[in-house]
Amino acid sequence: MTIDATLPGAMPRPARRARPARWEAGIGHGLMILTALICVFPIYWMIVTSLRPENAIFSTRLWPDTASLENYAYALRAVPIRQMLVNTFIVSFTVTVIQLVTGILAGYAFARWRFRGSALFFGAIALTWLVPLQVVMIPNYLLVSRLGMIDTLGALILPHVASAFAIMLLAQSMRSFPSEVIEAARMDGASHAHILWQVIVPNLRGTLASLAILIFISTWNEYFWPLLLSRTPENSVVQIGLQMFITSEGTQWGPLMAASTMASLPILLIYLVLQRQVIASFMKSGLR
Amino acid sequence: MKTTILTGLALALGATAGHAQTIPAEVTEPVTITFYNYNLSSAGNGAEATKKMIAEFEASHPNIKVEGIPVSPQNFVTRVQADIVAGQPVDLTQMGFNALDFASKNLGAVALEDIIPQAEIDAHLEGMVPNGLELGRLDGKTYGLAYTFSTPILFYNADIFREAGLDPDAPPQTWEEVKAAGLNVKEATDALPLATGIYGPSAMDWLMQGVVRSNGGAVINEDRTQMTFAEPESVEAVEMLRELAKLGITKNLDITSQMEGMAAGNTAMYLQTSAIQGFLVDGAEGNFDLRATTMPRFGDKPVRPNNSGSALVIHASEPLKQRAAWELMKYLTSKRGYTIITSEIGYLPLRPEIVEDPEYLGEWVKDHPLLQPNLDQLSVLEPWVPMPGPNYLQIATSMMDAMEQATFGDNDDVKGILEAAQTQAQNLLP
Numbered sequence: 001m002t003i004d005a006t007l008p009g010a011m012p013r014p015a016r017r018a019r020p021a022r023w024e025a026g027i028g029h030g031l032m033i034l035t036a037l038i039c040v041f042p043i044y045w046m047i048v049t050s051l052r053p054e055n056a057i058f059s060t061r062l063w064p065d066t067a068s069l070e071n072y073a074y075a076l077r078a079v080p081i082r083q084m085l086v087n088t089f090i091v092s093f094t095v096t097v098i099q100l101v102t103g104i105l106a107g108y109a110f111a112r113w114r115f116r117g118s119a120l121f122f123g124a125i126a127l128t129w130l131v132p133l134q135v136v137m138i139p140n141y142l143l144v145s146r147l148g149m150i151d152t153l154g155a156l157i158l159p160h161v162a163s164a165f166a167i168m169l170l171a172q173s174m175r176s177f178p179s180e181v182i183e184a185a186r187m188d189g190a191s192h193a194h195i196l197w198q199v200i201v202p203n204l205r206g207t208l209a210s211l212a213i214l215i216f217i218s219t220w221n222e223y224f225w226p227l228l229l230s231r232t233p234e235n236s237v238v239q240i241g242l243q244m245f246i247t248s249e250g251t252q253w254g255p256l257m258a259a260s261t262m263a264s265l266p267i268l269l270i271y272l273v274l275q276r277q278v279i280a281s282f283m284k285s286g287l288r
Numbered sequence: 289m290k291t292t293i294l295t296g297l298a299l300a301l302g303a304t305a306g307h308a309q310t311i312p313a314e315v316t317e318p319v320t321i322t323f324y325n326y327n328l329s330s331a332g333n334g335a336e337a338t339k340k341m342i343a344e345f346e347a348s349h350p351n352i353k354v355e356g357i358p359v360s361p362q363n364f365v366t367r368v369q370a371d372i373v374a375g376q377p378v379d380l381t382q383m384g385f386n387a388l389d390f391a392s393k394n395l396g397a398v399a400l401e402d403i404i405p406q407a408e409i410d411a412h413l414e415g416m417v418p419n420g421l422e423l424g425r426l427d428g429k430t431y432g433l434a435y436t437f438s439t440p441i442l443f444y445n446a447d448i449f450r451e452a453g454l455d456p457d458a459p460p461q462t463w464e465e466v467k468a469a470g471l472n473v474k475e476a477t478d479a480l481p482l483a484t485g486i487y488g489p490s491a492m493d494w495l496m497q498g499v500v501r502s503n504g505g506a507v508i509n510e511d512r513t514q515m516t517f518a519e520p521e522s523v524e525a526v527e528m529l530r531e532l533a534k535l536g537i538t539k540n541l542d543i544t545s546q547m548e549g550m551a552a553g554n555t556a557m558y559l560q561t562s563a564i565q566g567f568l569v570d571g572a573e574g575n576f577d578l579r580a581t582t583m584p585r586f587g588d589k590p591v592r593p594n595n596s597g598s599a600l601v602i603h604a605s606e607p608l609k610q611r612a613a614w615e616l617m618k619y620l621t622s623k624r625g626y627t628i629i630t631s632e633i634g635y636l637p638l639r640p641e642i643v644e645d646p647e648y649l650g651e652w653v654k655d656h657p658l659l660q661p662n663l664d665q666l667s668v669l670e671p672w673v674p675m676p677g678p679n680y681l682q683i684a685t686s687m688m689d690a691m692e693q694a695t696f697g698d699n700d701d702v703k704g705i706l707e708a709a710q711t712q713a714q715n716l717l718p
Contacts, residue, residue: 055573058552078331138370145374228367231357244331248361248490249634250547250567252332 043264050257057253071254072262079241080233081259088237089266091153092219095160099215100208102162107170108196112182122171129164133224141228151231160219166211173207174200209274220267238263311403311607311614320353321379321604321612324368327436327633328358333566334436337632345619352612362490368395368603379604380613382435384597385423386492386684389512389674391601392431398602399429403610412618419669420638424599426674432599433621436635438562439593439665440495442466442584445479446577448556452476459581463528466557466584470537473556481537483550485560486529487692488543493684494596494672495559496691500525501592501670502585507687512676515713517687518706525586527702529695540696559583561596562662566634569658582661594670597635623648636662677718686713 051067052059059065075081109115110122140159149155177200185195201208223239230236233244242263245256323342327334335358342354359367365387371378372395383391391397400409409430413421424432446456452472460466470481486495497507505521508514516522532538541549550558551571558568562580572578585591600620602613619625626637627648642648643663653659675683690709694702 054570055575058548058571075331078335138366138373141370142374145371145376150374150376227360227363228370233358243360244329244335247330247332247334249334249563250551250570251544255331 046257046264047261049253050261052254054254071258075245075255075259075262078255079244079259081238081241081262083234084236084238084241085263085266087153087235088220088239088263091156091222091237092216094157095219096212096215098157098161099163099166100212103166103170103211104196104201104208106162106167107172107174108192108200110167110171111174111177112192112195122168125164125167129168137225137228140225144229150229151235153235155229156222156226156237159225163215166215169207169211170204173204177203213271213274216270217267311405311611313611315349315351315608315612315615317608318351318353319608319612320355321609321616322355322357322377323616324357324359324364324371324378324381326359326361326364326382326598328356329360334633337628340632341620341625341628344624345616348619349612349615352615354616365390365395372396372603377604377609379602379609380616381601381603382598383432383601385432385437385595385599385672386494386674386680388424388432388599388601389426389676390678390680391603392426394678396603396605397431398604398610399431400433400602400614401429403602403607404614412621415641416621416638417640417666417669419667420595423595423669423671424601425671432601433617434595434638435598435600435620436563436629436633437595437597437599437638438635439595439662439669440485440498440559440583441562441580441661441665442582443550443558443560443565443568443578443580445550445553445556445572446579447553448473448477448479448576452556456577456579459579460557460584461581463532463584463586467532467535467537469557470532471535474536477556480539480541480549480555481557482532483541483546483555483558483560484538485543485546485558487540487688487695491543491688493675493688494594495561496688497672498583498592498594498670499529501594502583502589503528504586504589506673508673508675512673513717515683515687515710515717517691517713518703518710523703523706526691526694526706528586530700530702533696540692562636562659563596563634565658578658580658580661582664590668591665592668592670593665594672596672627652630659636666640666675717677716679716679718683713683716686716 048062048064049057050071051069052064053066053068053070056064056066106125110118136159144150144155144158147155147158149158181199182195185199190199221239222237223243226237226240227243230240233241238259242256242259245252245259325338327338329335338356342356346352346354361384364381364384368378368381368383368391378396381391381395383397388397392399420434420437421430423434423437424430442459444456444459449456449459449469452469453476454469454472460469466482473479473481484495485491486499493507500507500517500522503521503525505516505519505525507517507522509516529538533540546555546558547560547564547567548571549555550560551568553572553576565580568578583591583593600617602610602617604610604613620629621638623639623642623645626639627642629635630637630649631652637643637649640663642650643653644650653663674680677683686709690705693699694705697705699705
């Protein structure tokens with residue numbers, strides 16, 4: 001890496017080169033601003049729609065004539081959104097932690113140990129990734145029903161305690177971990193547990209952070225399994241709450257957008273907190 | 289998977305069939321029943337009204353506790369199936385009419401005549417519209433009582449009518465008049481002349497059945513053994529729709545877009561269930577003059593609207609629970625029940641006498657004129673015929689896909705398209 005220590009103005013560039021550079025920069029910035037606006041506009045529209053009264057919901061004006069928080073109040077009254085957000089957070093957080101732990105343990109086993117049938121087991125795990133959730137939903141439902149877990153948060157978590165994607169990703173990351181470092185630790189008498197938790201895991205923070213975010217978001221957005229499982233809104237998750245505003249007799253766009261705004265805030269906050277870690281992990285992966 | 293589930297269902301239901309007993313005359317001990325309800329799965333009027341009815345019922349029947357189970361309409365049958373196999377109690381359901389046959393053969397739906405004394409049934413059904421009672425009858429038995437149901441009506445935007453030089457006080461009554469009005473609207477305005485709820489993944493076949501029947505046809509024969517949607521009357525009905533599409537009067541838009549186009553004031557006419565009236569009224573308020581008239585007929589032929597919506601179906605196998613479910617069913621289809629269903633959810637009352645009665649809907653109807661076309665159609669209501677057998681959804685889907693292709697596709701051979709699809713659908717019949 002080099003650092004440009006030249007002071008501005010100390011060595012002026014030829015005018016012929018400066019102008020195209022500014023043009024290029026201008027076009028680049030213009031494209032980036034346009035892209036950013038395109039990305040942000042749906043979120044802006046969601047918030048604006050959440051502030052509109054019912055008879056102005058289809059208005060195309062960029063700002064509502066009469067903004068009000070009535071849709072938020074209605075959404076909170078009609079659906080237990082707060083409880084659903086808490087439930088969704090508990091389920092997403094628990095699934096993320098459990099999948100990371102099972103992924104780390106299984107990934108280490110596949111990456112560091114040679115045992116009979118390891119390729120077969122790894123292949124079998126990879127194959128489960130190809131089976132859509134809908135295929136196993138009914139057998140899973142019967143299982144949690146027999147366990148007496150219908151309408152509980154535990155049943156939302158149970159089918160997600162291990163993830164093929166997490167295992168494969170972490171196994172791959174651990175395989176590319178420098179073997180010299182592991183050998184050095186072993187020569188110092190370190191156990192497998194010590195090597196895993198004290199040597200490898202701290203060095204995979206970037207990968208684990210981005211994997212955690214992926215797991216958290218996909219669990220947060222889970223819809224079909226909670227739809228089949230939940231019997232009361234109080235024990236359900238926010239995606240089911242959002243769906244409650246969409247009916248065959250018409251969609252309640254104002255309250256739906258209000259609830260969607262509330263539902264997206266926690267994810268946005270988590271991303272903001274972990275943003276540096278995520279970007280660092282992506283850059284690291286790119287450089288590698 | 290399907291075979292396994294059906295086998296499980298058969299075993300689960302068979303285990304209880306041998307214990308059929310006489311239903312008790314009343315509920316004298318505490319009992320809890322489940323009520324699988326799709327209105328509870330949404331936010332708003334439907335859920336609030338349902339909770340209110342359950343609360344009123346529990347207050348007047350202290351021994352009966354009702355556990356309302358919210359189930360979305362999209363996975364209603366799957367959920368009931370799964371719960372029966374899982375051993376969860378399923379006592380009373382709000383079943384879509386299209387799944388009634390499947391429920392009677394695979395989901396343990398009980399015919400009222402098999403468990404309730406006939407005199408008691410007759411006493412409760414007195415005062416109900418005879419056509420409405422037919423909606424829940426299959427093979428001569430009553431498996432369901434119409435609960436939340438409605439008919440198709442033609443909503444129209446009176447402001448667009450005026451802009452197009454049409455008289456909003458004389459809305460179209462026939463498909464020819466719809467075509468003429470549509471051409472005027474197309475010529476004079478930017479509005480979409482006609483939207484319908486006929487096609488689309490969530491439309492199912494209920495509205496199309498009414499269109500075909502209004503032309504003297506039927507999509508399936510009376511004993512539900514032969515598909516008939518390629519018969520001349522049906523072909524003619526689809527050709528009429530094709531002509532409207534080719535003239536640019538109607539377009540193959542997403543069903544939700546069509547509904548929202550009407551609510552936003554961008555559509556002149558909209559043929560759809562009266563159940564969406566509340567949604568359209570909210571959009572129209574302060575923006576445009578929303579009105580409604582009866583479903584269009586074919587020339588001099590009588591209009592034959594059929595119902596959308598749901599019936600109450602008993603699945604309970606224990607006599608005490610059957611009695612409790614029947615008591616709840618009676619309450620929900622009583623004068624009081626239909627008053628709440630009509631005034632707070634927006635569906636039709638199966639008891640026309642309450643419409644004039646100031647104790648029930650008398651005052652409310654005066655303030656809600658959009659209900660009138662719906663009430664006018666009650667006397668000519670026809671059942672939404674469920675397709676038979678376990679492939680009932682595939683049969684309806686293949687029929688509707690062909691009709692959509694025949695209406696909006698490039699191929700002018702409507703008869704050929706429908707005949708090919710009819711052969712395919714016929715093979716799916718049991």
